[in-house]
Amino acid sequence: MSDDAEAAFGAVADELRVRILRELWEADDPLSFSALRDRVDVADSGRFNYHLSKLRGRFVEQTADGYDLRLAGNRLVGALYSGVFTEEASVEPTPVEGTCTNCGGALEASYEDERGRVTCTDCDVALLSGGVPPAFVEDREDDLATALDGYFRTMLREVRAGFCTQCSGPVDGRLEHDPEHGPRAVFECGRCGGTFHGTAAAVALDHAAVVAFYYEHGRDVRTVPVWEVDWLHGATRAGDAARVTVDVDGDELDLVVDESLSVSVAERP
Ligand SMILES: [Zn+2]
Ligand SMILES: [Zn+2]
Incomplete structure (x- = not known):
């Protein structure tokens, strides 16, 4: 410091x-x-x-x-x-509409130890998980999952735009290849050193080509809860970059996420 x-x-x-x-x-x-x-x-x-x-x-x-x-x-x-220094809050697990993209099991949302989560009750996979201040859950206990979805999209948009969510300092994004979890998006603040991790595919969530692709199928990707977007977890390594296949109703759109997390539509062979 x-x-x-x-x-x-x-x-x-x-x-x-x-x-x-x-x-x-x-x-x-x-x-x-x-x-x-x-x-x-x-x-x-x-x-x-x-x-x-x-x-x-x-x-x-x-x-x-x-x-x-x-x-x-x-x-x-x-x-x-925001209560980060003073409060403890928790919300008992509550059922969430939809099913696990991993196993088809039932979902639940919870808040404990300053983390909000949407998890599968069958395979225990956390489809969404991250740090959230106690003030966040106030008056949102009844629809915790929707609130978590909005919170994480907002954080992602902020770091994608180059702002640290903690201190507003400049953030650099890069692609990392994790041997266990595959390609990951990592954002690091040059000022406070805070980091923000996500899947490589998450940076494509609001890309114009993805929004348009959903729109062509009569859907709005901006209103689909992130835990229902199964392609967010499916990026694969392609050299130094990552390959992401967006799947909507059986149609596919291929994207490339490069080392600096720029997204482009892949050439189809
Ligand atoms: Zn599951
Ligand atoms: Zn910062």
Whole structure:
């Protein structure tokens, strides 16, 4: 971690400072020094001023209208509300419509240990699995599977567009050939070092040729739950690249995913 990042963590390592950030977040408009102090409810003006000064610059700005959150302050409070630092949540396994693409068994969705999953009750294969913050499941317990589908598609779109889902830093994608799981798409953030893994075929999910191919068959691939898209798990190695065969109602479309995860339609021999 950089010295800057350590200094930033130090600046918020105090309960009173977190309260200041929360009050600024909840206020619709910038707050004057005294209005902010009243809301935070600290009698000692000197102590309040000391802690506010530690936030000023990086997290809080002082404008002509009063004190307000900067982008970093907004991000920090958003992360606190997501519950990743404070909460534990779980959702009991619930049945999911459709069947396992691996064995035809019944599916269920669950949330535990900060992971959302859609798994097969027969062969135990996880058709979808990934880290999700506790805030995600609030009010979504009844349709956890649909929410997970939307969450993972959004994350995939974000890293495909070159943004880290953790810190918004620049992300590079590359193809890796895993001896056990076949070709994999790996995205790595150049800033925070966060990584995001998916199947090689997943990067083709919203490719124009795939969307059009489904459309020609009267379907919209954007609304098919990812655990029903069986070709997502079927990429094979082709030299340094990966070959993906999209199958819709028995018709096939061949794609190539290259080393940098660019997708193109393969030439048919
Ligand atoms: Zn199964
Ligand atoms: Zn990052």
